[in-house]
Every structure is written in structure tokens, then in C-alpha cells.
Amino acid sequence: MIVRVSGEGQFRLPDEDADRLNELDNRAVSAVEQGDETGFRELWSQMLELVASDGNALSEDELVESDVILPPRDITFAEAKGEFTGDGLIPD
Amino acid sequence: MPGLGGRMSTVIKAKISKLLDRAEDPAETLDYGYQKQVEMLQNVKKGIADVVTSKKRLQMQSTKLEQQVVKLDTQARRALSQGQEDLARVALERKTLAQTELQSLDGQVKELENQQEQLTANEQKLRQKIEQFRTKKEVIKAQYSAAEAQVRISEAANGVGEEMADLGLAIQRAEDKTETMRARASAVEELEQAGTFDDLSQLGSGQDDIDRQLHELTSGAQVDDELAKMKAELGSGTGGDAPALEQGKENA
Numbered sequence: 001m002i003v004r005v006s007g008e009g010q011f012r013l014p015d016e017d018a019d020r021l022n023e024l025d026n027r028a029v030s031a032v033e034q035g036d037e038t039g040f041r042e043l044w045s046q047m048l049e050l051v052a053s054d055g056n057a058l059s060e061d062e063l064v065e066s067d068v069i070l071p072p073r074d075i076t077f078a079e080a081k082g083e084f085t086g087d088g089l090i091p092d
Numbered sequence: 093m094p095g096l097g098g099r100m101s102t103v104i105k106a107k108i109s110k111l112l113d114r115a116e117d118p119a120e121t122l123d124y125g126y127q128k129q130v131e132m133l134q135n136v137k138k139g140i141a142d143v144v145t146s147k148k149r150l151q152m153q154s155t156k157l158e159q160q161v162v163k164l165d166t167q168a169r170r171a172l173s174q175g176q177e178d179l180a181r182v183a184l185e186r187k188t189l190a191q192t193e194l195q196s197l198d199g200q201v202k203e204l205e206n207q208q209e210q211l212t213a214n215e216q217k218l219r220q221k222i223e224q225f226r227t228k229k230e231v232i233k234a235q236y237s238a239a240e241a242q243v244r245i246s247e248a249a250n251g252v253g254e255e256m257a258d259l260g261l262a263i264q265r266a267e268d269k270t271e272t273m274r275a276r277a278s279a280v281e282e283l284e285q286a287g288t289f290d291d292l293s294q295l296g297s298g299q300d301d302i303d304r305q306l307h308e309l310t311s312g313a314q315v316d317d318e319l320a321k322m323k324a325e326l327g328s329g330t331g332g333d334a335p336a337l338e339q340g341k342e343n344a
Contacts, residue, residue, distance in 0.1 A: 004254065007210060007262045009217065060220040063228065063251030069258070072265065 011055030146270035
């Protein structure tokens, strides 16, 4: 699974991480819907941590599309309302 | 994994599909795609240059605010030495506001500087990817049948397109941020310039709308502290303040 963190590049993650990422994504959506910024922040940093711990940066000569595009690390809560809606970043 | 969600992915997808509009002849698509990438790299460079310009403007605003802080401090002292405590308080309130704004502005300029570095690094990365695409397209042309080439082209072009679209969004975001900062700093500047400070008498009684707003925005305690400190300083060093006093009288 290829994940892009906007502004930071692409990472290759084991496919097993897809479920975990999807779960965090869905929880982030409900946090945003409930206006729970603290909860959202926590989930968002867990998503980024997952990418950082399990992901390997793609080399420059790999020209491939991402499966998931995460928004910029410093996303504001207001911006998150546009990203984490419905099925979230990863459609179920 | 099926498709992508989120606004950002949607925007990026839309941008990529624009890049791939022409897809009849693979060889042509490849050359066109590469040409388009090189063109867009120029836009990226221009975008980053714009961010740098915006940052410089913010730095200029920050310098102006610094000057205002010094000026307001001087005016507060002058007012106080003339026994006009109300005026001194108004000047100090404005000074406090300017200082607060200055602090936040400086922090944001620093943040922008980091973003600028990141953008430049990503531009470099994009340049390498485009170079990679150039090499790859010749290989694809030489080695694959039209149908196979088609698949490989869209894969590679989508990869580069995504990189480009993402960098474009990052630039846009940095630009939007500087706009917001600039608008905020200008608003404070206007607020302060509404009563000109060239002449103490124009500071007003401290009862107009602007001052009421300032009063709400600034911390009373901080202003009280500064006022007390200033009083103490003026009380202890009367001799040295004489020229300023004279000048103050002329203006009043």
C-alpha cells in the first residue's frame, strides 16, 4: 500500500496496515463530526505515527500513484472538516 | 484498495486527469506529458518565488510594527512626564497590542521560512521525478506494444502528476496563509494609525471607538505594570528628561 503524506512524499506500507489506517480514519471522521478537536488530534497523530513507523519512503525513480493521500501534517481542525467526512480518506 | 476519499485526493485526481487528457497515441502522450511536466515545473518555481515575496512583505510589516512599538513607548513617556496619565495609558495599550501582534507575526514568519525550505526540497524531488519520467518514456516507447505502453504510461504519468499536484496544493496553502497573516497585521496597523501619533494631542481622550476596542484587546494588568514602571523611571531621572519635556510641550 502506497501512502502519501501531503507535502512530505510517498511511503510504502505493508498491506496489513490498511485495516488499522482505515479504522483510525473512520474514528477521525466521527471525532470531526462531533467537533472533538482533541480526539481528532490524537487520532491524526496516530495515523502519522503508523506511516512513520511502518512506512518506507519511496525512491525518486518510482513513479506510482498513491492508494491513500493524507492531508498535510499541520492540518487545521477547520481543514479537517473538509477531509474527514463520509467514508473518510479511505473509502470502506 | 478502491479509490480515494477526502477533498485533497479529489483535487489531486482532477488535476492528474487534466494532465492525461490526450491518450490516443502512446508515444505522443508520452512526449506531451513530459512537455507538460516541464511547463508545470516552471509554475511551481514561480509559486515558490511568490511565497518568498509574501514572506518578505510580512517581514517588512514586522519592522514597521517594531518601529511603532518604540514610538508608542516614547509617546507614553512624554505624556506621563507632562502629567497626562490617561494619554500615557492609551499609548501603552496600543503598544501592548502592537507587541502582541509583533510576536505572533514573527512566529508565523519563522513557520513560513520552514515551509519555504520544504517546498524547495519538494521541488527538487519533483524535478528528479520528471527527469525519471523522461528516461522511462524512451524505454516504454522502445520496449512495449501500444496496449502495454498505455498502462505503463498512465502509471508513471499519474505518479508524476500526483507529486506535482500535491506540491501545487502546498504552495497554494502557504500563499493562503501569508494572505491571512498580512490581512491581520494590516488591520492592527490601521487600528493604530487611525489616531496619528505624530502629535500627542491627537491621541484623543482615550474614549473613542478605537480606544474602546484597544482597551478590550489589551491586558489591563500589563498596562498598569508598565505605567507604574515608567512613573518610577521618570521620577528617578528628572534631569536627563528635560529636552524631551521641552519637545513634548511644543507638541502638546
